Amino acid sequence: MIKQYKTITEVAGPLMIVEGVENIKYGELGEISVSNTTGHSDETRLCRVLEVDENKAVVQLFQSAAGINPEESSVRFLGKGIELPLSKDILGRVFDGMGRPSDGGGEILAEKRMDVNGVPINPAARDYPSEFIQTGISAIDGLNTLVRGQKLPIFSGSGLPHANLAAQIARQSKVLNDEESFAVVFAAIGITFEEADFFVRSFTEAGALERSVMFINLANDPAIERISTPRMALTAAEYLAFERDMQVLVIMTDLTNYAEALREVSAARKEVPGRRGYPGYLYTDLATLYERAGKKRGEKGSITLIPILSMPEDDKTHPIPDLTGYITEGQIILSRELFRKNITPPIDVLPSLSRLKDKGIGEGKTREDHAGTMNQLFSAYAQGKEAKELMVILGEAALSETDRKFAEFSDEFEKSYVSQGYNSNRTIEETLDIGWELLKILPKEELKRIKPEHIEKYMREED
Amino acid sequence: MGKIIKVSGPLVIADEMSNANMFDMCLVSGHKLIGEIIEMRGDKASIQVYEETAGLGPGEEVVTTGAPLSVELAPGLISRMYDGIQRPLEDMREEFGSTITRGITLPALDREKKWDFKPLMEKGAQVSAGDIIGEVDETALVKHKIMIPVGVEGRLVEVKRGKFTIEETVAVVELKSGERANICMLQKWPVRVGRPYKKKLPPEVPLITGQRIIDMLFPIAKGGVAAVPGPFGSGKTVVQHQLAKWADTDIVVYIGCGERGNEMTDVLMEFPRLRDPKTGESLMQRTVLIANTSDMPVAAREASIYTGITIAEYFRDMGYSVAIMADSTSRWAEALREMSGRLEEMPGEEGYPAYLGSRLAQFYERAGRVIALGSDGREGALTAIGAVSPPGGDISEPVTQATLRIVKVFWGLDSGLAYRRHFPAINWLNSYSLYVDRLERWFSTNVASDWESLRTRTMEVLQKESELEEIVKLVGVDALSDADKKILKTAKAVREDFLHQNAFDEVDTYTSLDEQHAKLTAVLNG
Numbered sequence: 001m002i003k004q005y006k007t008i009t010e011v012a013g014p015l016m017i018v019e020g021v022e023n024i025k026y027g028e029l030g031e032i033s034v035s036n037t038t039g040h041s042d043e044t045r046l047c048r049v050l051e052v053d054e055n056k057a058v059v060q061l062f063q064s065a066a067g068i069n070p071e072e073s074s075v076r077f078l079g080k081g082i083e084l085p086l087s088k089d090i091l092g093r094v095f096d097g098m099g100r101p102s103d104g105g106g107e108i109l110a111e112k113r114m115d116v117n118g119v120p121i122n123p124a125a126r127d128y129p130s131e132f133i134q135t136g137i138s139a140i141d142g143l144n145t146l147v148r149g150q151k152l153p154i155f156s157g158s159g160l161p162h163a164n165l166a167a168q169i170a171r172q173s174k175v176l177n178d179e180e181s182f183a184v185v186f187a188a189i190g191i192t193f194e195e196a197d198f199f200v201r202s203f204t205e206a207g208a209l210e211r212s213v214m215f216i217n218l219a220n221d222p223a224i225e226r227i228s229t230p231r232m233a234l235t236a237a238e239y240l241a242f243e244r245d246m247q248v249l250v251i252m253t254d255l256t257n258y259a260e261a262l263r264e265v266s267a268a269r270k271e272v273p274g275r276r277g278y279p280g281y282l283y284t285d286l287a288t289l290y291e292r293a294g295k296k297r298g299e300k301g302s303i304t305l306i307p308i309l310s311m312p313e314d315d316k317t318h319p320i321p322d323l324t325g326y327i328t329e330g331q332i333i334l335s336r337e338l339f340r341k342n343i344t345p346p347i348d349v350l351p352s353l354s355r356l357k358d359k360g361i362g363e364g365k366t367r368e369d370h371a372g373t374m375n376q377l378f379s380a381y382a383q384g385k386e387a388k389e390l391m392v393i394l395g396e397a398a399l400s401e402t403d404r405k406f407a408e409f410s411d412e413f414e415k416s417y418v419s420q421g422y423n424s425n426r427t428i429e430e431t432l433d434i435g436w437e438l439l440k441i442l443p444k445e446e447l448k449r450i451k452p453e454h455i456e457k458y459m460r461e462e463d
Numbered sequence: 464m465g466k467i468i469k470v471s472g473p474l475v476i477a478d479e480m481s482n483a484n485m486f487d488m489c490l491v492s493g494h495k496l497i498g499e500i501i502e503m504r505g506d507k508a509s510i511q512v513y514e515e516t517a518g519l520g521p522g523e524e525v526v527t528t529g530a531p532l533s534v535e536l537a538p539g540l541i542s543r544m545y546d547g548i549q550r551p552l553e554d555m556r557e558e559f560g561s562t563i564t565r566g567i568t569l570p571a572l573d574r575e576k577k578w579d580f581k582p583l584m585e586k587g588a589q590v591s592a593g594d595i596i597g598e599v600d601e602t603a604l605v606k607h608k609i610m611i612p613v614g615v616e617g618r619l620v621e622v623k624r625g626k627f628t629i630e631e632t633v634a635v636v637e638l639k640s641g642e643r644a645n646i647c648m649l650q651k652w653p654v655r656v657g658r659p660y661k662k663k664l665p666p667e668v669p670l671i672t673g674q675r676i677i678d679m680l681f682p683i684a685k686g687g688v689a690a691v692p693g694p695f696g697s698g699k700t701v702v703q704h705q706l707a708k709w710a711d712t713d714i715v716v717y718i719g720c721g722e723r724g725n726e727m728t729d730v731l732m733e734f735p736r737l738r739d740p741k742t743g744e745s746l747m748q749r750t751v752l753i754a755n756t757s758d759m760p761v762a763a764r765e766a767s768i769y770t771g772i773t774i775a776e777y778f779r780d781m782g783y784s785v786a787i788m789a790d791s792t793s794r795w796a797e798a799l800r801e802m803s804g805r806l807e808e809m810p811g812e813e814g815y816p817a818y819l820g821s822r823l824a825q826f827y828e829r830a831g832r833v834i835a836l837g838s839d840g841r842e843g844a845l846t847a848i849g850a851v852s853p854p855g856g857d858i859s860e861p862v863t864q865a866t867l868r869i870v871k872v873f874w875g876l877d878s879g880l881a882y883r884r885h886f887p888a889i890n891w892l893n894s895y896s897l898y899v900d901r902l903e904r905w906f907s908t909n910v911a912s913d914w915e916s917l918r919t920r921t922m923e924v925l926q927k928e929s930e931l932e933e934i935v936k937l938v939g940v941d942a943l944s945d946a947d948k949k950i951l952k953t954a955k956a957v958r959e960d961f962l963h964q965n966a967f968d969e970v971d972t973y974t975s976l977d978e979q980h981a982k983l984t985a986v987l988n989g
Binding site for chain 1: 468469470471472516517518519520521522544552553555556560561562563564694695696719721723724725727728729731732754756757758759760761794797798800801804810813814852854855856857878881882883884935936937938939940941959967
């Protein structure tokens with residue numbers, strides 16, 4: 001028998017206090033019945049127990065507090081955490097931020113219900129990600145290679161085209177010589193209707209809608225729902241990957257809105273704030289999301305995670321990108337400067353990084369010359385940019401012949417290697433060959449990072 | 464037996480706990496979740512619970528075990544991976560599947576396995592704590608010494624030979640009181656208490672890592688302490704992994720503390736394939752792993768570095784040189800901060816508790832070169848290397864600053880170098896090692912007499928280069944004198960051909976001291 005409590009004593013922001021409760025468990029889900037003021041039938045709202053102190057429970061609302069009346073509203077506790085009903089039918093469906101269908105279709109007939117908070121993966125059970133994913137984007141495939149089971153965020157800023165890049169990755173990603181079933185889970189966290197619509201349209205155009213699942217919390221939806229939206233998406237992904245053996249790509253945008261919702265709850269609880277008012281446990285909280293990506297030994301499926309976050313003021317040291325970078329396996333950084341130069345996608349390859357690339361490239365995976373050319377391109381581009389900086393101060397005449405070559409290289413590199421447009425899909429061979437073409441600009445003796453036999457083999461002289 | 468009255472995240476408060484002591488281990492609720500008492504007020508005890516607490520509520524029972532959180536020490540530790548409170552992760556995977564379910568207890572060490580015990584002492588000998596009575600070939604690289612536990616002193620009346628489990632008696636000691644103590648191979652030790660030794664000695668021998676910038680410019684001594692701070696992407700973990708792989712120690716304890724799960728998987732998969740350069744045996748045969756990844760319960764993360772260092776001390780006591788790598792101490796500090804916040808303590812800087820500095824100091828001070836207990840006066844060393852992850856790469860933050868007050872070696876990682884793909888991205892201008900003077904004698908007698916002058920010349924060239932670069936930025940390279948141009952050229956060679964070292968290249972990943980000396984001499988005289 002479930003007791004109905006009418007003992008709400010306090011509602012403040014996203015928190016509520018219920019007194020006189022018995023047998024309440026930490027983390028338990030609650031349902032608040034709110035009598036609707038407009039005369040319609042009662043509605044229920046979800047909440048969760050954040051703290052139990054003898055007979056007093058501090059409860060966090062997952063939905064708006066509007067309409068809750070401490071005198072009249074009542075709460076009942078359900079004895080379990082938030083669960084998401086799952087079955088194969090979730091593919092092709094659209095849900096709201098709390099996992100309820102929002103596309104007009106019916107409820108999901110649950111084959112399985114899973115707790116949205118997930119369970120930590122035993123590190124001894126993980127399988128090291130090493131299968132190369134071809135995204136068709138040179139700056140990623142060639143230099144910051146994505147592998148299956150990796151978590152690779154896109155660090156963007158307001159007004160930068162991260163949505164185009166993410167949609168391109170979702171459309172084009174494939175594992176070479178592999179016909180396994182593939183799914184996309186998309187979580188919109190507090191983004192605008194237009195941006196969400198862009199993703200829906202782009203999935204539709206690519207014919208990917210029937211193999212995608214969407215959880216959409218828009219900017220005008222309650223902010224506190226955002227705390228559960230990514231968890232809903234990851235739970236659906238875990239189901240598809242580990243129960244249905246699918247290769248799942250999860251795209252979440254925008255994590256900055258998630259962290260702000262978290263800060264709101266923390267501030268309401270009057271917790272000691274960490275940097276910039278974000279709670280001290282932001283790292284741990286983000287980790288419990290990001291670490292759900294991966295591969296497990298003996299399982300076919302995998303979860304590859306691409307969270308997108310906009311860096312406030314393009315500041316990489318802001319707590320959200322900073323803590324994310326410490327958890328994820330690299331980052332793709334978009335640059336405003338390149339965007340202004342009309343480089344599409346404006347990926348700044350130097351601070352971008354894929355930590356797992358070394359295991360995913362080379363002979364048998366991509367090509368034997370991949371590692372060498374990658375290092376060479378990186379260092380040549382860095383050197384070229386330095387030369388260009390010098391050129392600004394001292395003028396072109398002050399540069400040595402070699403430095404001028406490097407400067408030329410870096411311009412060409414941005415134009416033909418990085419800037420490829422959002423609709424071109426390059427194979428890894430094409431990407432590597434463009435790299436070799438660019439390296440021809442440089443004097444051969446500067447190519448210190450490539451094995452001489454590879455230069456011999458791949459540096460084709462046209463004349 | 465107490466009762467829960469409050470649950471808030473990993474913190475549980477129970478009353479009627481007057482029979483418990485501070486830092487006792489408790490079993491919380493019917494799930495028997497493991498927790499530790501960290502505060503007592505009247506009969507109310509605040510317990511940090513090492514497992515997920517969802518589903519706990521007031522009224523459930525709490526039982527104290529009457530003993531502090533301890534680790535099990537016996538043959539069988541090597542090449543295993545444990546979580547922060549020494550639960551065996553491989554066994555848990557076999558038994559319970561790929562996720563970490565709570566409330567499960569598995570013994571840290573195999574109770575069934577029989578080890579071949581070889582006695583090293585005769586019946587009738589006088590023994591005291593730390594005396595080695597026998598040994599077990601644990602792996603091809605490690606002879607596990609069986610020591611008389613602390614607190615036992617008397618005459619050896621029986622020593623066995625043959626195959627035993629870790630709980631069977633291998634020797635009997637007649638105590639001074641006339642009582643007899645049965646000695647088995649298994650010992651327990653509370654993690655928060657350092658294991659005793661006879662005497663601490665200053666470090667004198669370098670820990671040879673095969674990493675050129677470390678051995679040549681910023682060496683660390685066996686028994687020393689070092690910190691590796693750096694922003695994300697600067698290669699902290701790669702540096703730690705390289706040291707775990709190639710450092711010339713007998714035992715490596717690697718603690719993944721609040722870091723990525725895949726990094727531990729990487730160690731697990733790669734180490735068995737790597738060969739120790741000296742013996743040709745698999746590196747896993749000298750390694751113990753502690754993994755408390757960032758998604759695992761936060762309180763166990765706090766305990767993990769103590770679990771690791773206690774295991775390391777145990778091997779040090781056998782007379783081994785042990786290295787412990789903690790990646791990352793910042794995550795440990797954050798766990799401390801989270802518990803402190805829940806206890807509603809007055810925060811210090813950036814919300815960290817006021818005792819952050821003293822806790823860190825206590826941890827690092829457990830490293831050192833010592834004369835172990837036991838009558839043979841054997842020497843052991845424990846080297847500690849901690850990674851620090853300063854937010855935004857800003858080393859003025861409290862954890863880095865508290866660490867720098869203690870450690871003697873600072874390998875500062877630089878994101879600028881990392882962007883240029885210069886690895887290891889240790890900045891040669893701001894890193895330092897306070898062991899240089901102490902180790903100079905060893906290097907000049909064992910490698911080459913001009914070791915120190917070579918090092919000084921290299922540092923001078925690099926220092927001069929940074930000054931010259933400022934000038935070049937203003938007036939261009941043509942304005943420099945020929946001598947200065949030559950310095951720039953030499954410095955470039957030092958950077959590119961000596962300091963740059965590719966951890967993923969089979970040959971480049973390790974360079975012996977003689978090769979380092981030859982290479983640097985060639986580069987400088989280039």
